[in-house]
Amino acid sequence: MTDVSVIGCGHMGSALVKGLARTDTHRVTACDLDTSALEAVEPYCAQTTTDVAEAATAEVVFVAVKPRAIEAVLTGLDLPADATLVTIAAGVPRSFVQSHTDATVIRVMPNLAAETGNMAAAVAWDDPDETVAALLDDLGEWVEIDEEHMDVATALNGSGPAFVYYLIQSMAKAAVAEGMNADAAETLAAQTFKGAAETALRSEESLEALIDAVATEGGTTIEGMEVLWDSDVESVIDETLGAAAERSRELAGGFDDE
Numbered sequence: 001m002t003d004v005s006v007i008g009c010g011h012m013g014s015a016l017v018k019g020l021a022r023t024d025t026h027r028v029t030a031c032d033l034d035t036s037a038l039e040a041v042e043p044y045c046a047q048t049t050t051d052v053a054e055a056a057t058a059e060v061v062f063v064a065v066k067p068r069a070i071e072a073v074l075t076g077l078d079l080p081a082d083a084t085l086v087t088i089a090a091g092v093p094r095s096f097v098q099s100h101t102d103a104t105v106i107r108v109m110p111n112l113a114a115e116t117g118n119m120a121a122a123v124a125w126d127d128p129d130e131t132v133a134a135l136l137d138d139l140g141e142w143v144e145i146d147e148e149h150m151d152v153a154t155a156l157n158g159s160g161p162a163f164v165y166y167l168i169q170s171m172a173k174a175a176v177a178e179g180m181n182a183d184a185a186e187t188l189a190a191q192t193f194k195g196a197a198e199t200a201l202r203s204e205e206s207l208e209a210l211i212d213a214v215a216t217e218g219g220t221t222i223e224g225m226e227v228l229w230d231s232d233v234e235s236v237i238d239e240t241l242g243a244a245a246e247r248s249r250e251l252a253g254g255f256d257d258e
């Protein structure tokens, strides 16, 4: 049983609390100044508190407040050297967080699918931490990266769910334009993303080979693929991720190491 606290129970913090509740190997303290945020996560954790000092007794402390609030939270958070602080804030360098605490700092870029145990997360740390690794295993898939790649991870898997929702919506809209019922179209589009993602994760085939497997010779898929290959979709996606990563770099510019 690992004592974990989550400071900031908004969108991402509540997804972490709910995801951790899916297994019974954590004792979670949820902390937020907003009592309505705490009420929403109360069924999923051992205790809720508005007092950061109560959250500071955990072995692993996730700080899940907005980047602009992180310095105030760190200033009021007195962690011992044997604690681990996990920062998930976009654009906030690990060195900035480390300069405000005696705890070991690990930087993670998670995503909202933590709530269902399907998170994709990127992790930057000095040394692997088995306790945090086990926590992340319970929340989904994670990979270790160099911190210099955290801005692109923020775009790819942190912001990524929003981009995927947009793509699901676009495919569903196209089916609706052909006359399909909107609910049916959204279910089919979303499940198609889920199934394709599962195959991409589990298959040893390349993505090109997976495309080939769908595209029966003389069939329907190749007609659609020709449109995609001739379009600027790839460069639009490159620009989309580029814009999000650039914003992460801009945010980082506001945090000097101390």
Ligand SMILES: NC(=O)C1=CN([C@@H]2O[C@H](COP(=O)(O)OP(=O)(O)OC[C@H]3O[C@@H](n4cnc5c(N)ncnc54)[C@H](OP(=O)(O)O)[C@@H]3O)[C@@H](O)[C@H]2O)C=CC1
Residues within 6 Å of the ligand: 007, 008, 009, 010, 011, 012, 013, 031, 032, 033, 034, 037, 052, 064, 065, 066, 067, 069, 072, 073, 088, 089, 090, 109, 110, 111, 112, 158, 159
């Ligand atoms: N949303 C996402 O998909 C992802 C977010 N992140 C990162 O997670 C962090 C949180 O983002 P998100 O969940 O979207 O933001 P939210 O605004 O939804 O949640 C932040 C929560 O923290 C609370 N809070 C603010 N100050 C304090 C404090 N001093 N003590 C305790 N709680 C406090 C806020 O309360 P109040 O609203 O009253 O200020 C709010 O409930 C950000 O740093 C973001 O970069 C990372 C990956 C994905």
Ligand SMILES: O=C(O)[C@@H]1CCC=N1
Residues within 6 Å of the ligand: 090, 154, 158, 159
């Ligand atoms: O939009 C944001 O800034 C946060 C970080 C990644 C996802 N949401």
